[in-house]
Amino acid sequence: MYKFIFIILSCFHFTYGGNLVEVLQEQKLTTLISLVQQAGLADALLGGTFTVFAPTNRAFEKLPPTTLAYLSSNTQALADVLKYHVVPGSVKKSAASNELQIPSLAGTSIRFNIYPFNNLTVTVDGVRISSFDILASNGVVHIIDAVMIPPDGDIVNLLNDHVNFTTLVSKVLDTGLAAALKGNNLTVFAPTNAAFARLGASAIQKLENDPTMLTEVLLYHVVPHTVFSAGLFNKERLRSLDTNGDTIQVSFSSDKVYLNLYSRVTEVDISATNGAIHVIDHVLVPDRYYLNLVVG
Structure with a gap:
């Protein structure tokens, strides 16, 4: 007893x-x-x-x-x-x-x-x-199970301070989305400069000629709540901040994480004062724009 x-x-x-x-x-x-x-x-x-x-x-x-x-x-x-x-x-x-x-x-x-x-x-x-x-x-x-490092600023500050995100930051500024990305409880899947380059000159030109499509594509990379890697799971669908609420599919393959099967998450859990950033190697495009932007 x-x-x-x-x-x-x-x-x-x-x-x-x-x-x-x-x-x-x-x-x-x-x-x-x-x-x-x-x-x-x-x-x-x-x-x-x-x-x-x-x-x-x-x-x-x-x-x-x-x-x-x-x-x-x-x-x-x-x-x-x-x-x-x-x-x-x-x-x-x-x-x-x-x-x-x-x-x-x-x-x-x-x-x-x-x-x-x-x-x-x-x-x-x-x-x-x-x-x-x-x-x-x-x-x-x-x-x-890890040491926390105090964040240096909000999502916009952190992206702006990193040379690998100059293309993303310029597009955010062009569309007037900086204020939106300073809101609280956000997750941004941030494409690098190389990710934008993979789109090709033609696709980038189409985005620049269509501010509405550019805005929607950028908002498709933003989730309106904070999701760190510990909270991601296979086949999860994250609803984005674009006007349609288009979802991003998360998939695991071995020790790698992919979004929509083609964009690999290369760095996770960059903590910001207003949320989190994860780095990705391809620009995410909502299905409704994919054929026109990437294939067309």
Whole structure:
């Protein structure tokens, strides 16, 4: 009987008066603890009630070596990244809702997403939460499987700052869609300059001569809610922001993700303050324009 009760209790996370730093130690998150101490944030974690999204040791190992070296040598940058993993108050799993945004100690909000059709996966800025509600005397810890990097701006800012999206940005500006892409809770599948070049000069000329078609094609790359890669699943259909609400089909092949079978997702989960960007290698064209634009 007592053994049975012990097994049941062991399925839950309890601490008995341990503070957040002690809980992190109990969970053997040695890399995080070392960096918290290096950034001089250990005392700050004891000065109030907080929720910590705690990356595992493996999560830090997955960072590019140059990123980890930079953070290790720049105390302010390291502190900013670590503060992005902490929010004031005790936020348990039961308080999370899809698209909920909570300001972090870094000043930038962390976005929750819940994907009911993908085993109720819960993410913060696209990073999967692998363990919830590890209670401390002054807050709660959730364990995550990647390190979150604070976004540098909104979707338009990020696209504008990257040389691979100059064609996309110019078309967005030509059609007056920049303001729309600054709205909240958006996902953009962003074609690179090379993706536009694959359309061919004739197709690009047709788009430039038809502002309505160009606008519709661009909006076909935008989904009016935030979808990180952890929420995508095979044969999913994402409704786009174009006027017809045309859908984008997601398909998986081995470890690759395709949209409409022909456009491969080459980079995922670029977090923006108002949503997410995924990079694709072909321009998506709604069926109603495909024959005229691509074949005709």
